[in-house]
Amino acid sequence: MSPSIKVFAPATVANVVCGYDVLGFAVNAPGDEVVMTRKDAPGVLISKITGDDGRLPLDPNKNTVSASVQHYLEHIGRQDIGVTIELHKKMPIGSGLGSSSASTVAGLFAINNLMGNPLTNKELVPFAMKGEELACGYGHADNVAPALLGGFVLIRSYEPLDVISLPSPEGMYAAIVYPEVDVPTKDARQMIRTKVLLKEAVTQWGNVGGLVSGLFLKDYDLIGRSMVDVLVEPTRSILIPEFYKMRALAMENGAIGFGISGSGPSVFALTRDEATARNITNALQQLLKSININSLAYVSPVNQAGPVILD
Incomplete structure (x- = not known):
């Protein structure tokens, strides 16, 4: 064998x-x-x-x-x-x-x-x-x-x-919803501006520093207020149906922060616990269903293991 x-x-x-x-x-x-x-x-x-x-x-x-x-x-x-x-x-x-x-x-x-x-x-x-x-x-x-x-x-x-x-806070969960619409990565990358204003760049690297600091400090509020993208999301969100409605719904249901996963169309929210994550995925899926878009949902803690050998 x-x-x-x-x-x-x-x-x-x-x-x-x-x-x-x-x-x-x-x-x-x-x-x-x-x-x-x-x-x-x-x-x-x-x-x-x-x-x-x-x-x-x-x-x-x-x-x-x-x-x-x-x-x-x-x-x-x-x-x-x-x-x-x-x-x-x-x-x-x-x-x-x-x-x-x-x-x-x-x-x-x-x-x-x-x-x-x-x-x-x-x-x-x-x-x-x-x-x-x-x-x-x-x-x-x-x-x-x-x-x-x-x-x-x-x-x-x-x-x-x-x-x-x-590092990341132990109790942190991700609520992920994949609306079944097509957003090819190559197309999504080509939409992004190649030149940005210095003012926007300053905002962005402040947020990256804040997010990294928030992870080290296990400070959910700092993580949340750092999850702001002024460079890429305004363009990419155009490709995702009801993106801003989904964000508002996620935040109303207790998300720390919300955004696009990779190049989309999946979106994700970070939460303090599993129950909040499940409530958010349910709410987002209902919103998508109301506009006749099927979706898949995943709720998961941050995976610390990476790849694993299966029996």
């Missing part, structure tokens, strides 16, 4: 309102699963993909999971290794919850384990970024770093890459 491993990797909320491309955190659900099996002949093959409605490529050079595994094997000098990959999508594609990131991270965690863990999870981040580059044209780390490391993560710098794990 060839060695085989099954891995789960979590979804993530990137940007966290004010931290475009530099902040993200992991959640317990949804996520993706990868089953990886050693084979005798060298090379990386994808034998099966489920849950994607046929949208993802089986070509190992075009799929984010296999492509990043190939990069990894080249880096450690083990192109003689052969593996077969099964990818089981357990989360919606194009949801703004790091769908490609979860798949890629599961694959990298699996191959690293099969190889005896020569690299740390943090050292796997650049290989996961290669997968993101393939998925959306830009190798950002605000999804893959929290998916690999768990918890809240700050990407202080991309050149050189400097990834920092942040």
Whole structure:
């Protein structure tokens, strides 16, 4: 019997309102699963993909999971290794919850384990970024770093890459709602302004500093008032139905703060407890239903584990 491993990797909320491309955190659900099996002949093959409605490529050079595994094997000098990959999508594609990131991270965690863990999870981040580059044209780390490391993560710098794990209050929950409308990441990125006013930049980096400080201080009020985005959200919110109504509803129901998850269309609220998070997802889903939009909801504490091996 060839060695085989099954891995789960979590979804993530990137940007966290004010931290475009530099902040993200992991959640317990949804996520993706990868089953990886050693084979005798060298090379990386994808034998099966489920849950994607046929949208993802089986070509190992075009799929984010296999492509990043190939990069990894080249880096450690083990192109003689052969593996077969099964990818089981357990989360919606194009949801703004790091769908490609979860798949890629599961694959990298699996191959690293099969190889005896020569690299740390943090050292796997650049290989996961290669997968993101393939998925959306830009190798950002605000999804893959929290998916690999768990918890809240700050990407202080991309050149050189400097990834920092942040604490978060123990009782904090995320209430996530995915309205089933299409917002491709590439399109959402292209809408964003490339030049900003200095005044707006000052507001934004004050909020990023405030949010990071709030996480360290476990100060919910500081976290909440720092969750303001003057640069990206005003443009991206146009793509999300009833965004400002949803925000008002979330805040009325006890949210600390509210915003777009990644490039959307998923939205999220941070809360002090699970009951508040559930009330918020219920209220948001009812609002979307009233305008004939189906949605999926997820309630989760901040995931501190990152990827895990399943039995």
